[in-house]
Amino acid sequence: MxxxxxxxxxxxxxxxxxxxxxxxxxxxxxxxxxxxxxxxxxxxxxxxxxxxxxxxxxxxxxxxxxxxxxxxxxxxxxxxxxxxKDATPSGVVKITAPNNIAYHFLPRYIAEFHQHYPDIQIELLVSNQEFNMNNRQADIAVRATPNPPEHLIGKALCEISWGVYCGEGYAKKYSPPKKLDTLHQHKLISGSGSMIDLPSFSWLEKNVPEKIQVRCDDLVSMSYFAEADLGLAFLPDDQQRPGIKRLFTYTPAAKSKLWLLIHPDLRNLQRIKLVMQFLASSFRKDERL
The missing domain is CATH 1.10.10.10 (Winged helix-like DNA-binding domain superfamily/Winged helix DNA-binding domain)
Known part of the structure; x- marks a missing residue:
């Protein structure tokens, strides 16, 4: 065989x-x-x-x-x-990242990276699911998590809090809340599927289930529901963008960190190091985080 x-x-x-x-x-x-x-x-x-x-x-x-x-x-x-052991700054680097990071952060970073290193090709795998880093389904993972997998190494870039968000129209039509104990006066957007077990959404289901207007299993979609004035959305702060307004910090949600992760065997590959260093610098300089 x-x-x-x-x-x-x-x-x-x-x-x-x-x-x-x-x-x-x-x-x-x-x-x-x-x-x-x-x-x-x-x-x-x-x-x-x-x-x-x-x-x-x-x-x-x-x-x-x-x-x-x-x-x-x-x-x-x-x-x-x-x-x-390859020392040539060329070839393909596969990056996996969740939807929001892939949509709102990486395109600008990758465009700037290519100006410096045109021979390194980037393959972006957009997914909220974990990829198998052992068999090189991905070389670099961008993940928001409090506890990255033990078999990977990497850099913690920043801490991410959660906030309560609403659309511009909602803010004009209603008096936006400033604290948790007034949420029962508003329409709410909650999680579904695997997200229902997150502290952010389990708190809503326990305390104000009757005010939930829509449920969704994707954070980016929740932000667009908020922009459409369907209610208040509960989002990590990396979801901030024009069209939605942050009202206050959502304390029931657990903070997480944004990580760049690789398999230890790839740490000395020059093209991986270059992409890692560039992404780390770009994320840390980004005022949205």
Whole structure:
């Protein structure tokens, strides 16, 4: 079994289908089908049971799964160590960042960075989900969190508080609140989905659920609901922008820090260091934070 065959096996087992594996590997469905048949013929046994709902490992497949994962991990380690010794300021740097940071901060920073380092290409992965930094799905993660993952290293850029925000029209039409005990007099925008467990929104659900007009699982969308004068939004201060007005600090919310994070094996790669240093300087100089 060569490395490409191993990647094929892992892609099918992790994705559960040929279509998912094809998408991950960047090839078409028929190529995955053909390579799997060839691999099973070489090994002399079936690795997957074919079902209408997808592909499941056979006992033979399960037997080699752990070994395949360990080999893949070692290949990833080798790649990171080789890349970490590269001293040429060129190539691709993958950055993952949440929606708001990607929309309102990074475009300006990246445009300025390219004026200094035109040979370094930036690939921006916009997501609020955690990427696997071990296999280089992303090189640099921009994350607002009180506790970054222990397997990553990085820089804490600033502390982020939360505020109560409203739209300009809402502020003109109503008398905006100045403290928590008057929130029951206003329409409110709260979280949903995974956000409902955040202290910011669990406090609202516990204390003033009857005043909640709309719920949403995305902070950027909440800011636009506020701009549309649907009610008061409860947002981290990195969401500040024209169109919404900060009224006061929202104390039920836990403060977090904005971090730049990388895998330790990439710390000496020059293009990663250059991007990290430039982003850190840009964030720290930004008056919006």
């Amino acid at each position: 060569d490395w490409n065959a191993l990647k094929l096996f892992l892609a099918i087992s992790e994705g559960g289908s040929l279509a998912a594996a094809a998408k991950k590997l960047g090839v078409n469905h028929s190529t995955v089908f053909r390579r799997l048949n060839s691999l099973e013929q070489d090994l002399g046994g079936r690795l997957f049971e074919r079902h209408t709902h997808g592909y499941e490992l056979t006992s033979t497949g399960k037997g080699i799964m752990t070994l395949a994962q360990n080999i893949a991990k070692e290949f990833d380690n080798l790649e990171r160590r080789v890349l970490g």
